Amino acid sequence: MFEHTKEFRIRRFLNWFPLGLAYAFLYMGRYNLTVSKIALGNIMTKEDFGIIFGIGTITYAFSFLINGPLTDKIGGRKGMLIAVLGASVMNLLMGQYISTINAATVQVHHIRKVFSILYAANMYFQSYGALSIVKVNAHWFHVHERGGFSGIFGTMISSGIFFAFTVNGWILSLATSGGASMVSEAKVVFFVPAAVLFVMFVVEFFLLKDRPALAGLKDFDTGDASSGEEGVDIPILTIMKRIVTNPIILTIAFVEFCTGVLRNGIMHWFPIYVKEVMILPSHHWLRNGSWADWPVVAAVFAAGIILFLLAIKAKGKRRAALLISGALVTLAPFLMAGWGGILMVAGVIGGNVAGWVSDIFFDSRRAPAAGGLYALLAVVLLFMFFTMSHVWALGIVVFIVSTCVIGTHGLMSGTATMDFGGRKGAATAVGMIDGFVYLGTGVQSFALGWITTHNWHWWPVFLFPFALIGLYLLTRIWNKKPIPKGAY
Numbered sequence: 001m002f003e004h005t006k007e008f009r010i011r012r013f014l015n016w017f018p019l020g021l022a023y024a025f026l027y028m029g030r031y032n033l034t035v036s037k038i039a040l041g042n043i044m045t046k047e048d049f050g051i052i053f054g055i056g057t058i059t060y061a062f063s064f065l066i067n068g069p070l071t072d073k074i075g076g077r078k079g080m081l082i083a084v085l086g087a088s089v090m091n092l093l094m095g096q097y098i099s100t101i102n103a104a105t106v107q108v109h110h111i112r113k114v115f116s117i118l119y120a121a122n123m124y125f126q127s128y129g130a131l132s133i134v135k136v137n138a139h140w141f142h143v144h145e146r147g148g149f150s151g152i153f154g155t156m157i158s159s160g161i162f163f164a165f166t167v168n169g170w171i172l173s174l175a176t177s178g179g180a181s182m183v184s185e186a187k188v189v190f191f192v193p194a195a196v197l198f199v200m201f202v203v204e205f206f207l208l209k210d211r212p213a214l215a216g217l218k219d220f221d222t223g224d225a226s227s228g229e230e231g232v233d234i235p236i237l238t239i240m241k242r243i244v245t246n247p248i249i250l251t252i253a254f255v256e257f258c259t260g261v262l263r264n265g266i267m268h269w270f271p272i273y274v275k276e277v278m279i280l281p282s283h284h285w286l287r288n289g290s291w292a293d294w295p296v297v298a299a300v301f302a303a304g305i306i307l308f309l310l311a312i313k314a315k316g317k318r319r320a321a322l323l324i325s326g327a328l329v330t331l332a333p334f335l336m337a338g339w340g341g342i343l344m345v346a347g348v349i350g351g352n353v354a355g356w357v358s359d360i361f362f363d364s365r366r367a368p369a370a371g372g373l374y375a376l377l378a379v380v381l382l383f384m385f386f387t388m389s390h391v392w393a394l395g396i397v398v399f400i401v402s403t404c405v406i407g408t409h410g411l412m413s414g415t416a417t418m419d420f421g422g423r424k425g426a427a428t429a430v431g432m433i434d435g436f437v438y439l440g441t442g443v444q445s446f447a448l449g450w451i452t453t454h455n456w457h458w459w460p461v462f463l464f465p466f467a468l469i470g471l472y473l474l475t476r477i478w479n480k481k482p483i484p485k486g487a488y
Contacts, residue, residue: 008217011215011216012140012212014207015140015207015208015209015215016137018200018204018207019133019136019137019204020152020153020155020156021156021159021200022080022084022129023129023133023156023157024159025163025193025196025197025200026084026129026160026197027157027160027161027163028160028164028167028193028196029088029090029126029196029197030122031164031165031267032091032189032193033049033052033053033115034049034165034268034272035165035168035169036098036189036190037049038271039172039183039186040098040111040182043101043111043183044111044112044115046272046449046452046453047450048111048112049272050446050448051116051446051449052116053119054442054446054449055119055442056116056119056120056122056123057123057264057442057445058438060435061435061438063123063124063127064127064431064432065431065435067079067127067128067131067431068427068428068429068432069239069427069428070427071128072135072236072239072425072426075135076132076134076135076208076427077204077210079132079135079427080129080132080204081204081205081208082125083125083126083128083132084129084197085197087122087125087126087129087193088194088195088197088198088201089125090119090121090125091122091190091193091197092194093118094115094118094119095187095188095189096187097114097115097118098186099187101183127431130434131430131431131434132427133153133156134413134417134418134426134427134429134430135427138222138418138421138422138426139210139211139212139219139222140211141418142222143222143418143419144359144364145359146415147354147355147356147357147359147360147364147369147411147415151351151352151353151355151410152351153351153414153415155351155352157347157406157409157414158344158345158351158406161267161340161344161406162334162340162343162344164340165271165338166338166339166340168192168340171188171189172185172186172189239424242425243425244432246420248420248477248480249420249421249429251477252416252417252433252477253432253433254469254473255370255408255412255473256409256412256437256440257436257437257439257440258466258473259405259409259412259437259440260438260439260441260443260444261441261443261444261466262377262440262463262466262467263406263409263441264440264441265448265459265463266405268445269452269459271339273452274391278391300330300332300333304326304329304330304332306326307325307326307329310322327352331344331349332345342395342399342402343402346400346402346403347406349403349407350404350405350406350408350410351410353369353407354370354410354411355410355411355415357372358411358415365479365480366412366415366416366419367474367475367477367478367479368478369411370408370412371474371478373404373408374408374467375471376400377400377401377404377405377467377471378464378467378471380397380400380401380404381397381401381460381463381467384397384398384401384460384464385457388460408470409437412433413437417429418430420480444462444463447462448462
């Protein structure tokens, strides 16, 4: 494992933690659309939602063609500042628009048309986020540390999903607790993320640095595909050519297309299915959850902390067992926190398992760890069709699916992009790969918006083939690792 000084680790933490938090809050201002759709009911139909979200994700995908090379040119710090400020403004405008409509006037205001424009603009600015977080961290993490970083990245994604679904749900519940209608208060799920993103803009302006040298430390060779090119100015067109002609990166991109279909095909449509088909009460754990049982939550957290403290003094396998137990116990209360909490637990487990398995058991090869998750995913999706009328069984299925796809996404988009794109081309690589994620997201949005309007039972049937395709593609790059000195 690559060793760093204590001073370096502290400054790196001050760099990546606020950066990861900013990325999580971008999710809060991205997937709040799903929360608003549930609040607005038929004012925003399923077809409206599918089209709005689909246009937004297609915009997000194609934005990478411009923003990936641009972020490699201007640096990740400027890219992240553009992301959080732009998304903040767009969320403010969406909230303002929502505040002007109601069930009686919705046809006059054309919610589909207006939201398609505003949400697409939001997603354009959001596209800088993933590019920037990978671009910055490519300079701060060695290849042999990046499996662990994949766990960090997956955890940040998961916390963002938690903010998007559960915290936005709590905000909406608080706003309507005095008797106000969900329609009239739906605006708050846009206003609050707008405010939080602006705060993160201020924080990142002062804390975020592109490279260790810019923070008063020393740059180092990270062992990726850019090794041997230190101090060399590589033209952006050369970097783009390397990325788009690299068969490994192309294969990862098509894997992530499948991940985009699967991840969002579950994440956004499951809560809609629960409300529409199962017609569960509003307090049900799958929709909003409740932290009212705070004594139980506090006791569980205390138990988790005790296990972590015991792990500090332990050694070897006992220490590992205590750390894992402490993590699982600490995560347990989030299962009480609705759909966002469940997705957070799934993502933390999937992201960390994928990353550590990749580094420890496969010598930092990413495909075997991702392939294992895809194999499990394919098996579980076979059972999904038969569990659609049983809420608990279906809940277990979608939890496992979410664990697999979020773990794969963190490993492929967050880590493999740094490895094979290198420090010089990290943003261009993640732009291409994340672009395919959101092309897949757009495909599922348009398709499932139509499919679920006609017959929900075709939902798992639509998803299953993408699991098989993704698994096959991963077998094609099973033993691949980055080649230093930019050799493509």
